[in-house]
Amino acid sequence: MRGLAELPVPEEAQDDARVTVYLVTVDYTDDEGGSEQYQVPLSSYDDAQERIAYAFVGSVEGGDGRIRHLYDGAHDRSAMALWLQGFIAAEASGTAQKDGMRFRRVSVPGQELDPGLQSSPLTGEQSNSSVKFDDTAIMKLFRKVSPGVNPDIEIHEVLTRGGSDYVADLYGWIETDLPDGGVLQLAMLQEFLRTASDGFELATGSVRTLLAHLELSVEESGGDFAGEATRLGEALAAVHRMLRDSFPAQGRGEDSTGELAGAMIARLEHARRIVPEIEPYADRLRAAYxxxxxxxxxxxxxxxxxxxxxxxxxxxxxxxIVDFEGEPGRPFAERALPDSPWRDVAGMLRSFDYAARVVEMSGTGGDETEAPLRAQRAREWSARARRLFLEGYVAALGAEAGPEQQRGVLLDAYVADKAVYEAVYEKRNRPSWIPIPLAALERIGG
Structure with a gap:
């Protein structure tokens, strides 16, 4: 463990307060080996701080023989105020240096930060920590860090500067230089969306409304998601267009389609060893690839x-659309590689299917004779949402969506590839949910 930065504490703060950002390296001794780096911001005090007792990490003896009490800095308003001050200091020139950390700002008209903003940590995340500054901004503190440019920052900067209506504006980020000349990005600050509702929760709420009124069709019930699905397809099309215009895009030849198909077939063969239930669909999946x-x-x-x-x-x-970090666990360089936009479309189509089936499968206490109708209504909701999302996406792109036959082939393959991945995941983690991806595989080529 090494200290990346020790932030200067204002004179009006408690005399004994210290805020240090550490970089912790975890080495693995199993067969896979390797190591990972984690960012750990700690605030320390001579006296115990009851106001953040829940964020207590431990106590250590300092070089002067005094005991210091350590707390998770993300939960300490005094510590987070220093992060906010760094971003404010960067407003004029775009950059401010505080010890070993560099604060970078993106100019967004009318979005100057008030130094009186109060921080509060959000709960529910696993890989990162998010801290809200009143209802103005939210900072994502990357816990696991890797050298290089984080795709979440890179893409949000491009979309913000391009004036996209479909992302939360990026206000800035924090980074530090590495001894080898590289960069380590530690956090990003964005617009806080006051009126935001989670897309998956909205979708499942729509399905619950539908299943509470089984006598009504999807269109007649209050659970129709058609308009939202269409608008979401249009939003994704706009984001894809700006990404294509802002980053290098290319058309690749037959070697690339062969490599893509080969990778999908390899994942299928791996999955068959883990999920034998896939076997009845294997020939059709290979044909799709x-x-x-x-x-x-x-x-x-x-x-x-x-x-x-x-x-x-x-x-x-x-x-x-949020969280452009890409697939977790892959190096940044791999996440930044160009890919077909139909992979994103397929991911969303599978998510609509999950929203419907999860609600249907979780129904308890109802009339068992209604189970077939519940399943039918869930399928209808999913099919309608998927169709209208896709129609919205294609209509917004127009000719840029490509020939119908070509996009149909790619979409079938990407949906199948995603469902194969889901089948493996569910087999290992939630066996009772495996019917969800298997039903999708049954539809491929059928």
């Missing part, structure tokens, strides 16, 4: 990379 190889051309660009309803927010101004 072979059809990709036969296309001979693949258009690729920067994409979201891990898109589903949980990565969307519905606000009073419309849909926003």
């Amino acid at each position: 072979d059809a990709v190889a036969a296309l001979g051309r693949l258009d690729v660009q920067r994409v979201h990379g891990d898109l589903h309803l949980g990565q969307t927010l519905r606000t009073s101004q419309g849909w926003k």
